[in-house]
Amino acid sequence: MAPADNAGTLYKYVCPMHPQIIREHEGACPICGMDLVRQAFEQQSNQLQIASSQSMPSDLRQGFAIRTTRVQETTIWKxxxxxxxxxxxESKVIHIHPRAEGWISNLSVRNNGEAVKRGQLLYKIYSPEIVAAQQDYLLAYKKSKMRNGNQAILDALESRLKFLGISGGTIKSLQKRGRVFDEIPVYAAQDGIVANLIVQNGMYVQPQTELMSLQDxxxxxxxxxxxxxxxxxxxxxxxxxxxxxxxxxxxxxxxxxxxxxxxxxxxxxxxxxxxxxxxxxxxxxxxxxxxxxxxxPKHGVLAIPLEAVIDDGQQKRVVKRLGNGKFEVVEVITGTQSRGVVEVVSGLAVDQEIVTSGQFLIDSESQIQANLRRLISGE
The missing domain is CATH 2.40.30.170 (Efflux pump adaptor protein, beta barrel domain)
Structure with missing residues (x-):
C-alpha cells in the first residue's frame, strides 16, 4: 500500500488526463504516456478532498482545468x-379512384411530382357500367323532349351519371351529340402535385383502386x-x-x-x-x-449552465465547490432547458458555487476515492 502520513492522508500517483489510472508508485500512464503525479487522498471523509490549488502540481491543475460559477435565481424563457x-x-389532398370498373386510356400524367391545374384532363376510362348509364339517360332525355317523359326519372339518371364521375360539361355534350361516349374523361378537381401514381394506359381498375393523389x-x-x-x-x-x-x-x-x-x-x-x-x-x-x-417566461427558478451537469443516463450530478480545495459531488433534478441553461428543481441552493469545466475529472476522482475508502475499510 502507498505510504500515509500521520494525519491519515494517503498518497497515490494519478494521471492528469486519465484520473482513473491510479498507481502506488511513480511511472507513466499506459493510455497517454504522461508522467503520473503524486496526489493526496483523505482517508476519513464523506466528501471529496483534493489538494488545494496552492499545493496542487501545475501539470495536474492544467489537466483538471477547473472553472466555476454560482447558482442563480433567474427567469428562463421556455x-x-x-x-x-x-x-x-392532408386536408388538401385528393385521392382519385374510378367510380366504376373499367380500362384506363389517354393517361396525361406519367410521373409522380408532375404539376397539374384544376380542370386538366387526367385520364379517360372505358366502363360498360358507365356506357349503360349514358344509354338510360339519353333515352329518358329524349322522352322529356317529347313531353311524355318523367322529369324526376331524368334527374335521378343525371345524378347517377355524376355519381359515376361524369362531369356536368360531359353531360351537356352527351345531350347535344345524342349518343354515348365510349370513353369518359376525368379532370383534376384542384391544382396539385401528382403523388402515389400507380396506373398506366390499358390497366383494368376497380373502385377500390387508388389511381393517384393530388397534393395541393x-x-x-x-x-x-x-x-x-x-x-x-x-x-x-x-x-x-x-x-x-x-x-x-x-x-x-x-x-x-x-x-x-x-x-x-x-x-x-x-x-x-x-x-x-x-x-x-x-x-x-x-x-x-x-x-x-x-x-x-418561467420566473424565479434556480438555474445553472447546462455544461455543469454530468448526465450518465441514470442520474444527473454536479460538482459543488466547498472551499479549501474540497469538492462535493451532489445529485440534482433538472427541469426546463433553454439555450445552454437548465433549471435546477432540487439538489442545489442559490449562490452555491459549482464547477462548470473539469467536473467530469473530479466526478471520476470522487468515485475512485469512494472505491479506495471501501478497500481501506475492508468493505
Missing part, C-alpha cells in the same frame, strides 16, 4: 430547438419532434420559427395547431403540427427544417 420535416396538408402544396404542415424533457409545458398555439439550410435567406413563422397523441416508440418524442402558407412552393414534402418553439 425554448425548444428541434427539427422537423415538411409534409402535405399552397399550404403545408411542418411536423416537428419534441423530446420528453421539454414536453411538460408544450401546448397548442405556441409560436414557432422555421428555417432550412436549403433556403438560408428565408424564415417562416407559425403556431402549433395540433399535438399528436402518440409518442415515438424509440425516442419517446412527441410530434407537433405547424401549418404554413407555401404559395411560392419553396417548401417541398420530406424537406428537413430547423424548428424553434417559444413558450414564454
Amino acid at each position: 425554448y425548444i430547438p428541434t427539427f422537423g420535416k415538411v409534409v402535405a396538408d 402544396l399552397s399550404s403545408i404542415w411542418i411536423e416537428a419532434q419534441v423530446l420528453p424533457l421539454q414536453q411538460a409545458w408544450l401546448t397548442e398555439n405556441l409560436t414557432a420559427n422555421i428555417t432550412s439550410s436549403a433556403l438560408p435567406d428565408q424564415r417562416w413563422e407559425g403556431e402549433i395547431s395540433y399535438i399528436y397523441p402518440v409518442a415515438d416508440s424509440k425516442t419517446q418524442a412527441t410530434t407537433v403540427r405547424i401549418p404554413l402558407l407555401n404559395q411560392n412552393g419553396n417548401l417541398k414534402p420530406n424537406m428537413l427544417v430547423d424548428v424553434e418553439i417559444f413558450g414564454g
Whole structure:
C-alpha cells in the first residue's frame, strides 16, 4: 500500500488526463504516456478532498482545468430547438379512384411530382357500367323532349351519371351529340402535385383502386419532434420559427395547431403540427427544417449552465465547490432547458458555487476515492 502520513492522508500517483489510472508508485500512464503525479487522498471523509490549488502540481491543475460559477435565481424563457420535416396538408389532398370498373386510356400524367391545374384532363376510362348509364339517360332525355317523359326519372339518371364521375360539361355534350361516349374523361378537381401514381394506359381498375393523389402544396404542415424533457409545458398555439439550410435567406413563422397523441416508440418524442402558407412552393414534402418553439417566461427558478451537469443516463450530478480545495459531488433534478441553461428543481441552493469545466475529472476522482475508502475499510 502507498505510504500515509500521520494525519491519515494517503498518497497515490494519478494521471492528469486519465484520473482513473491510479498507481502506488511513480511511472507513466499506459493510455497517454504522461508522467503520473503524486496526489493526496483523505482517508476519513464523506466528501471529496483534493489538494488545494496552492499545493496542487501545475501539470495536474492544467489537466483538471477547473472553472466555476454560482447558482442563480433567474427567469428562463421556455425554448425548444428541434427539427422537423415538411409534409402535405392532408386536408388538401385528393385521392382519385374510378367510380366504376373499367380500362384506363389517354393517361396525361406519367410521373409522380408532375404539376397539374384544376380542370386538366387526367385520364379517360372505358366502363360498360358507365356506357349503360349514358344509354338510360339519353333515352329518358329524349322522352322529356317529347313531353311524355318523367322529369324526376331524368334527374335521378343525371345524378347517377355524376355519381359515376361524369362531369356536368360531359353531360351537356352527351345531350347535344345524342349518343354515348365510349370513353369518359376525368379532370383534376384542384391544382396539385401528382403523388402515389400507380396506373398506366390499358390497366383494368376497380373502385377500390387508388389511381393517384393530388397534393395541393399552397399550404403545408411542418411536423416537428419534441423530446420528453421539454414536453411538460408544450401546448397548442405556441409560436414557432422555421428555417432550412436549403433556403438560408428565408424564415417562416407559425403556431402549433395540433399535438399528436402518440409518442415515438424509440425516442419517446412527441410530434407537433405547424401549418404554413407555401404559395411560392419553396417548401417541398420530406424537406428537413430547423424548428424553434417559444413558450414564454418561467420566473424565479434556480438555474445553472447546462455544461455543469454530468448526465450518465441514470442520474444527473454536479460538482459543488466547498472551499479549501474540497469538492462535493451532489445529485440534482433538472427541469426546463433553454439555450445552454437548465433549471435546477432540487439538489442545489442559490449562490452555491459549482464547477462548470473539469467536473467530469473530479466526478471520476470522487468515485475512485469512494472505491479506495471501501478497500481501506475492508468493505
